[in-house]
Amino acid sequence: MTETVRVAVPRKGRPLEAVLERFAAVAGADALADDVSSTLRYEKAITKGKTTPERDVYERLAAYSDLSDPHRPEYTLLRDDREGKPRRIVFDSVSVTIDGEGPRPSGSRPSADDGVTVELIGREEPFRALRTHEFGLGFDSADLVLEEVVTLGETGVESIADVNARIDPRDTDVRVVSGLGDTVYHTLLATPEVLPPGAELDREFVTDYEGPLCISPRYERLVEAVLGTRAIETVEFVYPDPAVEEEAAIADAGLGVYLTMTGSTAREHGLVVGDDLFPSETVLMENVAEAGPAAERLKSALTGADLETAIRP
Template sequence: MSEPVPVAVPRKGRPLEAVLERIATVGDDDRLDRLADRVSNTLRYEKAVTKGSVEAENGPYERLSEYSHPGEPNNPEFTLMRDNRDGKPRRIVFDAATVDLGDVRLKLVGREEPFRALRTHEFALGFDSADLVLEEVVGIRSDGLGTIADVNDRIDPVDTDVRVVNGLGDTVYHTLMGRPEHIEPGDDLDRDFCNTYEGPLCISPRYERLVTAVLGTDALDGVEFVYPDAHEEEEAAIARAGLGVYLTVTGSTAREHGLVVGEHLFPSETVLMRNAAERATAVERALGTLEVTEPTSEIRI
């Protein structure tokens, strides 16, 4: 069989789990289901070890040797990296796996920033959070952005060759939240509300460009971005500010802080991406295998 097509994937977390589920779905092979379960369970355990909620019996190198099976198809390899949190603890993360999908063979390669690896042409295909595309390359306009299907139209082809293909269905939402006393009776907490609102809007600092792209510069006229204090819960910070945008699934924690959960402004979802400048036959065949659209995905491109 020919050399596998390299595909950049996240090293850990929900996006990696979504990728492995997509691989298992298109591969229709019990071994790929077992791969997905094995990687997910291992990384959840290692996350608990890193956070100190579980004490490991063996050291990281012993565990790494136990987990990894280099060179064996449909089996994972792991590696050690430094976590960004205080103390920079070591953490075991996904490194690579070669998977057979019928007549297509892929080499899943863990990267901290798969999107950037595609931008620099290290990979032709990859998976990453749609948020990163908005944070880095989507053009800022006066009007807002409502769906990921519109993202490609706002990418300057001079800036990057990377394009979004479709989503994997692991959707959470950037959601508008506010204190009820800030909302007039009969008004909805939605984009139209933002068009007339002036005052503080609490967001995570990393999402300033994303929120600007999603709401548009016209809606942010008279709005001041404010941010949570160190170690402060986002919902608590939004309650203090009066209005904010935060990632949420159910909004239950927001309601516990006395907040009204408003419009889902934008879906946050793991996406399949391609570098459109890379058109090798093997890449096109791999893309044709991977680009099925999940029925739960917000993304239709």
């Protein structure tokens, strides 16, 4: 008999696309993933003023959603944070089925005995929805876990085992399960002048370093958690001016931490690309107090050994 598991997911952006790609891989939901991703990219272009729609927002919303079919995505309206607070169409919900016999062909319909029906429910803050026990499973950025619930220690965190070991069970029942592979790294960057001859730009270098360390203000606690409090005892956090590129600000400071994928922009600013400290990645999380047998089966399907991740169980 089919069991239903409600899963909290982001409403828009790359994290939602990563979730849909994972369900495309394990449930054959390729058409669904393409449909939602292309719709939201179009709506993002409208919100940013890059394209002009032929229909108003309510007409588009009615055209996108089909309430008669749970296997068709539904959308909703939110106020965007951009100037003028424009209305933005974002993901609301959809139903997907995963069985134990491998991926389902795109467009096929489940039978009554196909295992786990997954209701993907859009939330602005999926991580917080898990913390308040609204869901047993959900997806959100690994960064939020480090920023909000990981306790600081002398040594930094490098893996899921480190992250989960630093979560106080009295604070939350949420644990990180695995990453989805949509990886950008928090990376050490420095000017050649800061590095002594032959020195490696790694965690040990930061421990011995005295001086400014340029970071985005929102990542201060994350950087403390990743590097460890001992490594930052002799550094002074400085922050880039909003009008200046992060890489340029790090070049002025001499040392910094910034999100990088290839490091090409950093090198254009004359920076040395050092260690990847921690992946900024969409992660599957569970509230261990809420997970049941169906959620466990779903979790196993979503974290198969042949699926690409940066953060492993």
